[in-house]
Amino acid sequence: MSPKIKRIHAMEILDSRGNPTLRAFVTLDDGISASASCPSGASTGEHEAVELRDGDKKRYGGKGTLQAVHNVNKTIAPALIGMNPLAQEQIDRLMIDLDGQPNKGRLGANVMLSVSMAVARAASLSLSTPLYTYLAGSRKIRLPVPMMNILNGGKHANNSIDFQEFMVMPLGAPTFAEALRYGVETFHALKGILSKKGHVTGVGDEGGFAPNLKSNEEACEVILEAIEKAGYQPGRDVALALDPAASSFYEGGRYRLVKSGQGEKDAAAMNRLYDSWLQKYPLVSLEDGLAENDWEGFQAQTRLLGTRIQIVGDDIFVTNSRFIKRGIEEKTANAVLIKLNQIGTVTETIEAVDLCRKAGWGIVISHRSGETEDTFLADFAVAMGGGQIKTGSACRSERIAKYNRLLEIEAELGADACFENPMKKGSTK
Ligand code: PGA
Ligand code: ZN
Numbered sequence: 001m002s003p004k005i006k007r008i009h010a011m012e013i014l015d016s017r018g019n020p021t022l023r024a025f026v027t028l029d030d031g032i033s034a035s036a037s038c039p040s041g042a043s044t045g046e047h048e049a050v051e052l053r054d055g056d057k058k059r060y061g062g063k064g065t066l067q068a069v070h071n072v073n074k075t076i077a078p079a080l081i082g083m084n085p086l087a088q089e090q091i092d093r094l095m096i097d098l099d100g101q102p103n104k105g106r107l108g109a110n111v112m113l114s115v116s117m118a119v120a121r122a123a124s125l126s127l128s129t130p131l132y133t134y135l136a137g138s139r140k141i142r143l144p145v146p147m148m149n150i151l152n153g154g155k156h157a158n159n160s161i162d163f164q165e166f167m168v169m170p171l172g173a174p175t176f177a178e179a180l181r182y183g184v185e186t187f188h189a190l191k192g193i194l195s196k197k198g199h200v201t202g203v204g205d206e207g208g209f210a211p212n213l214k215s216n217e218e219a220c221e222v223i224l225e226a227i228e229k230a231g232y233q234p235g236r237d238v239a240l241a242l243d244p245a246a247s248s249f250y251e252g253g254r255y256r257l258v259k260s261g262q263g264e265k266d267a268a269a270m271n272r273l274y275d276s277w278l279q280k281y282p283l284v285s286l287e288d289g290l291a292e293n294d295w296e297g298f299q300a301q302t303r304l305l306g307t308r309i310q311i312v313g314d315d316i317f318v319t320n321s322r323f324i325k326r327g328i329e330e331k332t333a334n335a336v337l338i339k340l341n342q343i344g345t346v347t348e349t350i351e352a353v354d355l356c357r358k359a360g361w362g363i364v365i366s367h368r369s370g371e372t373e374d375t376f377l378a379d380f381a382v383a384m385g386g387g388q389i390k391t392g393s394a395c396r397s398e399r400i401a402k403y404n405r406l407l408e409i410e411a412e413l414g415a416d417a418c419f420e421n422p423m424k425k426g427s428t429k
Contacts, residue, residue, distance in 0.1 A: 002084045003028045003126045008115060010072035012065045015040055015370040016398040017205060020053075020065045023372075024072055024114035026122040028085055034125055036117030038110040039341055039377075040370035042205065043155060043164065043245050045292055045315030047323070049344040050101075052108025071111045080115070085123040092116050092347035109344030116345045117376050131376070132409055135346075135383035143176035143410050143419040144381045144389035145169055146403070147241045147285065147364065148183040149208045150190055150226075151219050153259065155248045156369075157210030162257045164245035165208065166219050167390070168227065169284060171421045172237035176410045179419070180403055182230070182238055187394035190226035197222075205369040207393030215260045220281045235282030239423075242277075243287040246270070247315050250291035267297030271304050278308060284423050287312035287337055287364075298332045310335045310362045310423065319343040319352045328359040335362025337390070340380070353384045362422065366390040371398040378405035387422035 007027040015021040015037075023037040040051060052071070054064035079098055083091055095115065099107040124134035132141060148168050153161025168186050173179035190209065191201050199211035213219050220240060227234045234240075249256050254264040265273065267290055274289055286305065290297040292315035302311045314337035317323045327333055336356050340349045356363045363386025367377055371392075381389040389406070392399030410417045420427055 003030045008077040010069045022114045024118040026118040032126045034122035037372040037374040038114040039368035041368040045318040048318045048342045049109035050105040068111045089347045092345035104344045112344045131379035132382040142385040147390045152208040152210045159212040162259045165243035167241040169239045184394040185230040189230040207396040239284040241285035247291040271301045285310040288314045292316045364388040375405035378402040
């Protein structure tokens, strides 16, 4: 007999920035109980699904989630009680209908996602199946290569670097555990180098350093130095990935590289700048190199660079199948950053992943800058099989929790664990 949902409730908890977020609990009639917590972004895309906040300035500066809790307890719970937790798609569609808004603005994407994830977790527990196996369905599971954000600029740091995230990707490692070790050792080497040069080594929201370097180029150079100091060969063992988060320095139709003093550029000049970086640095992936509404610029970038590197759309696609479909038709990029809370349900996120796979596009499963100790993301990344995860640097427990869960999964899979370079031609997307 299939299990039934007996109770759903939520509570206000805190995320890694000390801002309120939501934890939803699902109890089944077979005695199983599970919870899940919603992350939260800072450099959010304009077209993301709505994160419901109270707006009451007297509580948490307006960021409270009491209304969201209420929506789970009073609107979603009564509708879902009695349903089969294995019917994930039916449950998610019902919540979408209950909300009735294209941007999930009535109930809130945070409300729907925390319930959606808790339902999936309860279902997997009820079947005594690991969450990653349950979520995978018939997809081929794969351990992801981490894209580790170890150095920050842009809106995330008070320095002379325009670009938001400089990441290392240990593509040459034979296993996930080894990839993580390569990345962590590079992070520690970078800390040593920065300290020696007299820079601060405090970390930002995702665990990356934010030293006061002089330019965007210096950021790449110091990371290359760290890769070598850690005993690895840049490009072969550990490559670079970049997320400029270009919407944050796009103003009045121009890209303003104010922090580094490189002046104003149009999309074509930005694309030439990235092209010149490809000649100098072992860059394999470029995310949001242009602004979220610059579809034409993205298309030109993909034409210019897309056969050599991965062009990832984050804010431009916001994990929304409608935007991804347009992107595939117009060849706007060749990969998508997948964030569950940008769209608001597990079902729609999986739909976005499947669209990418069908088009042969890259899939990068990503955290948000505000996270919790929930490790759903790790299982989700393995289940989707895209072979790439973005879950921060090599410190801060909310990031490390995901890495530790991935270590557990790889150990559990033993000889069946698949780990491969997702950038290699012929690698399964
Ligand atoms: P966010 O940023 O989670 O603050 O939106 C991360 C990113 O741009 O990838
Ligand atoms: Zn991004």
